[in-house]
Amino acid sequence: MILTAEANGFLSPNGVEIVFLLVGVVTLGAAVITVTTRQLVHAALWLVVALGGLAVEYLLLTAEFIAWVQVLIYVGSVVVLLLFGLMLTRAPIGRSPDADSENRWVALAVALAAAATLVTVVADAFRSTWIDLDRSVQGSPEVTGESLFRHWVLPFEALSVLLLAALVGAITLSRRRGADDAPASPKQER
Amino acid sequence: MHLVYPAVLAALLFSVGLYGVLARRNAILVLMSVELMLNAVNLNLVAFDVWLRDTLHAGQALTLFVVTVAAAEIGIGLAIVLLVFRSRGTADVDRLTDLADRTPPGAGDQADTGTAATGRGRAA
Numbered sequence: 001m002i003l004t005a006e007a008n009g010f011l012s013p014n015g016v017e018i019v020f021l022l023v024g025v026v027t028l029g030a031a032v033i034t035v036t037t038r039q040l041v042h043a044a045l046w047l048v049v050a051l052g053g054l055a056v057e058y059l060l061l062t063a064e065f066i067a068w069v070q071v072l073i074y075v076g077s078v079v080v081l082l083l084f085g086l087m088l089t090r091a092p093i094g095r096s097p098d099a100d101s102e103n104r105w106v107a108l109a110v111a112l113a114a115a116a117t118l119v120t121v122v123a124d125a126f127r128s129t130w131i132d133l134d135r136s137v138q139g140s141p142e143v144t145g146e147s148l149f150r151h152w153v154l155p156f157e158a159l160s161v162l163l164l165a166a167l168v169g170a171i172t173l174s175r176r177r178g179a180d181d182a183p184a185s186p187k188q189e190r
Numbered sequence: 191m192h193l194v195y196p197a198v199l200a201a202l203l204f205s206v207g208l209y210g211v212l213a214r215r216n217a218i219l220v221l222m223s224v225e226l227m228l229n230a231v232n233l234n235l236v237a238f239d240v241w242l243r244d245t246l247h248a249g250q251a252l253t254l255f256v257v258t259v260a261a262a263e264i265g266i267g268l269a270i271v272l273l274v275f276r277s278r279g280t281a282d283v284d285r286l287t288d289l290a291d292r293t294p295p296g297a298g299d300q301a302d303t304g305t306a307a308t309g310r311g312r313a314a
Contacts, residue, residue: 010192017191024199031203031226035210040219047222050203054229061196063236066253070232073257078225078264085218085268089281100213101284107212115205122197129193131241138240139250147247148254155251159258166262173269 016133020060027053038099040091044082051075061131063139196237203230217271217281221264228260 013021030049037043051074058067137143148156203226210223232253239249275281 014191017195020191020195024195028199028202028206031206034226035206035214035219035223040216043219043222047225050226051229054233057196057199057233058236061191061236061240063240063250063253066232066236066250069254069257073261074225074229078261081264081268082218082222085221085271088272089216089218089275091216091218091281098282099215099219101215104213107209110212111205111209114208115202118201118205119198122201123194126193126197129241131191131193131237133191133240138243138247139236144247144250144254147245148251151246152251155255159255163258163262166265170265170269173266174272 016060020057023053023056023060027057036100038095038097039093040086040096040099041083041093044079044086047082048075048079051079058139061139062133062137064137065139065141065144067139193237193241196233200230200233200237203227203233215282215284217274217283218268220283221267221271225260225264228256232256 027050030046030053034043034046034050037046051070055067055070055075058064058070207223207226207230210226211220214220214223235249235253235256239247239253242249271281274286278286280286
């Protein structure tokens with residue numbers, strides 16, 4: 001942990017910083033397209049680009065295990081789940097003009113205010129802070145697994161119970177009920 | 191690497207996700223924006239963990255926990271959205287106004303008159 005970075009100016013970035021900035025621009029652009037595109041399936045596919053870019057950022061921050069977890073869970077399963085959800089709710093293929101609600105401009109104002117506040121505070125607080133990436137690897141599977149199973153065992157096991165509960169809850173919610181069980185819903189094909 | 195780069199990127203991604211949550215109309219797109227916000231928090235956690243060289247690696251452990259909770263959240267959320275779509279025929283968060291404090295315009299088929307009248311009285 002190094003508090004000052006007088007020797008490293010912003011005008012002479014090294015290679016890691018250049019790559020980080022380029023991937024960051026791509027990630028941010030993909031995120032903006034995700035929340036603004038009118039084609040719903042394209043939003044999910046741009047989300048893949050944004051999450052994959054974040055995985056590359058984790059790799060550049062030497063958090064190797066987190067990066068692969070990100071690729072496996074987010075790009076592998078969460079986006080597939082979202083695509084399934086889009087298809088099961090019969091999302092229109094192609095442009096849908098009502099993808100954004102009318103309070104879009106209020107949302108834009110709120111988001112811009114939040115971005116301005118956060119960026120101002122963060123840039124002011126950490127302007128001269130330097131991450132030393134060259135010493136030892138911080139996020140290899142060995143290091144992460146050791147800390148996870150030595151210091152964080154109890155939260156880890158509690159999370160497994162949470163995942164089981166979420167699985168059972170999702171199955172219970174999406175199971176089709178009998179006709180006498182849900183009289184308000186229209187009769188399904190069973 | 192300057193800590194400012196990941197911190198500013200995380201702040202901007204969070205704001206983009208905030209815009210998506212507030213501006214999107216389809217519930218599944220709202221869930222996507224929530225994922226963007228959670229990922230911004232994860233980037234912050236990883237960057238500060240690497241900066242502080244924490245011996246417990248609390249940042250990376252918490253990142254893994256956030257990823258797991260996000261996976262559980264997306265499963266439950268999609269199940270709820272599918273259930274709403276199956277019973278209402280829409281996944282549009284602007285049209286799910288049964289709990290609103292006013293009668294929705296042009297959708298008086300399910301609003302019972304008693305609570306609607308009191309709701310209108312309270313709103314007026």
